[in-house]
Amino acid sequence: MVDMVYKDVLQTLEQGEACVVLTLIKENAKKGSRVAGKRFLSCSGTRVAMDACIHALSVTPFDQANDQVNGVGDPEVDPLFAQEAVTLVEASLRSGRVASKRVSLEGEAARLLAEPFYPPDELVILGGGHVSQALVPVAVILGYRVTVVDDRPAFAAPERFPGAAKVICDDFVRAIEGLHLQPSCAVAIITRGHRHDLRCLEALVGRQLGYLGMIGSRRRVQLIKEHLRSSGVSEEKIERVQMPIGLPIGAQTPEEIAVSIAAQLIQARRGEGGSAGITVQDMELLRTLVDSAKRGIPAVLATVVEARGSTPRKAGAKLLVFRDGQMRGTIGGGCIEAEARREALLLLDGGAAGLFRFSLDDDAAAEEGMACGGTMEVLLELVATV
Amino acid sequence: MVDMVYKDVLQTLEQGEACVVLTLIKENAKKGSRVAGKRFLSCSGTRVAMDACIHALSVTPFDQANDQVNGVGDPEVDPLFAQEAVTLVEASLRSGRVASKRVSLEGEAARLLAEPFYPPDELVILGGGHVSQALVPVAVILGYRVTVVDDRPAFAAPERFPGAAKVICDDFVRAIEGLHLQPSCAVAIITRGHRHDLRCLEALVGRQLGYLGMIGSRRRVQLIKEHLRSSGVSEEKIERVQMPIGLPIGAQTPEEIAVSIAAQLIQARRGEGGSAGITVQDMELLRTLVDSAKRGIPAVLATVVEARGSTPRKAGAKLLVFRDGQMRGTIGGGCIEAEARREALLLLDGGAAGLFRFSLDDDAAAEEGMACGGTMEVLLELVATV
Incomplete structure (x- = not known):
């Protein structure tokens, strides 16, 4: 079921x-x-x-x-x-x-x-250079489904982006038009030159997107903002573009720039009106769940239903527990997870499924010195075996 | 040579x-x-x-x-x-x-x-939970040499941290004492509970470190700050600890928290008095250089000597070019790299090694629409073959 x-x-x-x-x-x-x-x-x-x-x-x-x-x-x-x-x-x-x-x-x-x-958050990276190569694995860790676009076959090579869901070799603007970008989609413009960057930006600045950022020096960004203004693009739309892309953390190497972009993506998706797509990690957990059931391996799914106070993970977080004690996913680690695991193992031995309330102020929690205080309501369900 | x-x-x-x-x-x-x-x-x-x-x-x-x-x-x-x-x-x-x-x-x-x-930047992660698991690969991408410590054998398992240089299973404070931390070392305290976090913090707060951060809710952090004050720790030392750890970007999942920590690590190492260790990427490039020379494969090493204006990469950035046009590393991508590669291939055919000046305002650069303006001085040297 x-x-x-x-x-x-x-x-x-x-x-x-x-x-x-x-x-x-x-x-x-x-x-x-x-x-x-x-x-x-x-x-x-x-x-x-x-x-x-x-x-x-x-x-x-x-x-x-x-x-x-x-x-x-x-x-x-x-x-x-x-x-x-x-x-x-x-x-x-x-x-x-x-x-x-x-x-x-x-x-x-x-x-x-x-x-x-919601489907996994989408990230489209325009440009297949070194920053893109460093950004793909970090974005994948964050649960993004990543598409990379470059117009040069040598750079739009799938083997350069092992984590990407799709690598497209095409003219940037033609690729943008073919992608049917969703309003929650994040787009990072990091091509090899400002001419391409500008073409991409002009094709995207009018669209509703979850995030739009463009690489460039401060000076270049000023020039581009002036150019957009003179083309009649509204101040509001211009201000919505993150340029220069990435949080201002002093990033220098391509890898550092990639992390500064990743941090800004998090800020966008966790901020006001941000999207909340399923992470790659949770997709994998669900695949494991379905697969285990198919193979007749008993497991218990734990889902955080309500989290009050400063709990390490929020409602929706999932943990899969197997009879041998192995786990997938996390509902916050520490003793709350240990307790949920204990209850899950009892459930696998014929205990009752249902809602469990865990308090981080419990004796056991206090003893371990849990990092946070609060209560969590967790739903434990037996994964039906065929 | x-x-x-x-x-x-x-x-x-x-x-x-x-x-x-x-x-x-x-x-x-x-x-x-x-x-x-x-x-x-x-x-x-x-x-x-x-x-x-x-x-x-x-x-x-x-x-x-x-x-x-x-x-x-x-x-x-x-x-x-x-x-x-x-x-x-x-x-x-x-x-x-x-x-x-x-x-x-x-x-x-x-x-x-x-x-x-300088040797690769060191990152010591105290605690082997989910945030640590997500932080290790991002820190490795950033060029850190990572050590993970946990006192539970099941969590201090090397197979859980494939990118880590070292995984130590020991009491946290004993491990800290055994590590001989350099003044440039970064330490992230993210154990399973505040009791362990506090013990680690007390063992570290007096030391000179490149970065020290501790996980925790705002409330818990306040309590800990008060505790440290009442133990006589100076305000300056307390303020130097990043707690709660990570940039405030609304991170929720362990992966997001890991990226918020990584972004803060960059801020620390690129800020005032930050360290500047060689990246894992540059270590690999040098290994390839030495190895190619040993195997008699001709190559040219390009090193950025001076970068003026807003060039994509700074002095010290390296690129290795082989006769077949293959490259390792990057001095910024785009047409400056393409030009350096052209000169390197000429050098491999008997041209002269030396300093080359590339301008991002050159015709070729303008045509490609390079992202930035400025000039770069690059040293091209033939890697001696045996």
Whole structure:
């Protein structure tokens, strides 16, 4: 069940589309909370149609797949419940974070979780020189899907960019036109010369992008700003371009410039209105989950549902735990992770799935000297084995 | 000759010691400038003893190895010349950059270059969690020699840190004491808990280091600052610690935190009084140089001697060019590199070694639309083949 939902998630993300996973948790069940069902919901944009939501909620009754207790989610979905679900899904899509809501189901206290998934953040690097070569591996570590463009075959060689998803050899402007850039896409203009840089910038400055930066000296950047102004580009659009590209940290070598750009990409995606695509690391974790299920290897998926105070990781962070104690991903390391792992191993031995609350002020946490204070609510689910 | 000098450089760097390469160039030779000799000079600190300098200058006469013209550098070195050399070497060691000086040699105009080499920058990461795992590859890209410490065998496993030079499993404070940290060393405290973080910090806060950062929430950092104050640690020492560690760019995932730390490391090493160790990339370039020479493969080494204006790379940047046109390293990419490569290929066909001046305002540069304006002086030398 869990694995089938994430199989759909992976397929959707690979097609560049967004989606949401809905999870219903009964809170007053005898043995604490209990996962009553999990649903996949395909989305585009941050608005969700009521009927799509009702359809997702009614594919099979909640509860049925998990423990044969027939509950909500019958083909006749309570319209009030569906409306609550729609609101929750939209909130999760807007925030890019897990959203949860206490609902009442046939008199029982329950929680509905909506976890949004956006495709991996895209980074397009225009220019295939040394800075680009250093930027690709750092951007890949940060979870970006990277495309590199250069018009010289010797530089647009895939073997020069082992981590890149795509390397395009074409005229820069023609490549930009062919790429169908999404509004969340980040673009770094670092070609071999300002003439090419300027052509790229003129083709991009009017578009809605998650990030747009251009390399260049301070002097050159001033000239280019004046040129854009005189071409009638608005001050607001000019100011949105990060030029000279990269945080001003005194970077000198191509590798240092690459890190200064990477730091600025983080600032853009974590700032106001920034995107929150799934990381390459989480994609891999989900692939491992689906693959383990297919091969009949039992595992428990831990997902941070709510994090209060200064917890090391935020809602949506994931950890996969296997019976031999091996793990993938992280929900923050330290003793919270150790505790989650302990609970996961109990679950693999027949314990109860559901929500667990971990406090960083617990005795165990205090003893280890955890770096932060706060509480975390973590959903532990058994990955169904075939 | 060139390769023997850099062989000495590599050996010295691998032993963790600094050194300088002295190059004498005659400017008024018939065919433009001409390399008259190259010397290795071992150093420690930024002061150089006059007699060591005289010894280096007099090992064999300058000129002899290269073109059988006997010149300066005879066992009797002109004391005035030696004094100029000492001053130049010390200036290069202080700035961490190539220093050059016009000198007069038997009535001929000449240039003496001093190129300093410091061992790779050291980064010690205390704690072997997810942030550390993400930080190691980024720090390696930046040219750091990385040591990871954790007191748990499962976390201090070398296979978890493929790029690290050393992984130590020991109590944190004992490991710190055993490491003999240099004053230029960078240390990142990112253990699993504040108790360990604090022990590390107390062991390090009094030392002279190139960088010291500690992970933690704002709240926790305040508590720790108060604790240090009440233990009598001076405000100046407390303020020198980067805590919370990393540039404030909104980093959330371990990978993002790692990049925020890497960006701060760059800021520290490129700022006032920062260190300037050789990068892993340049170490590799020198290894390739020495190895090519050993195997009889002709190559030309290009070194930026002076960069004026906003050139993409600074003095000391290196490029190795082979007869088939293949290159290692970079002196800035674009047409300046293309021109240097052309000159290098001519040199491999019997042309003259020496200093070349490239202008980024040249016709060829303008045509390509180079990103920056300025001039670069580049030393081209044939790597002697055995």
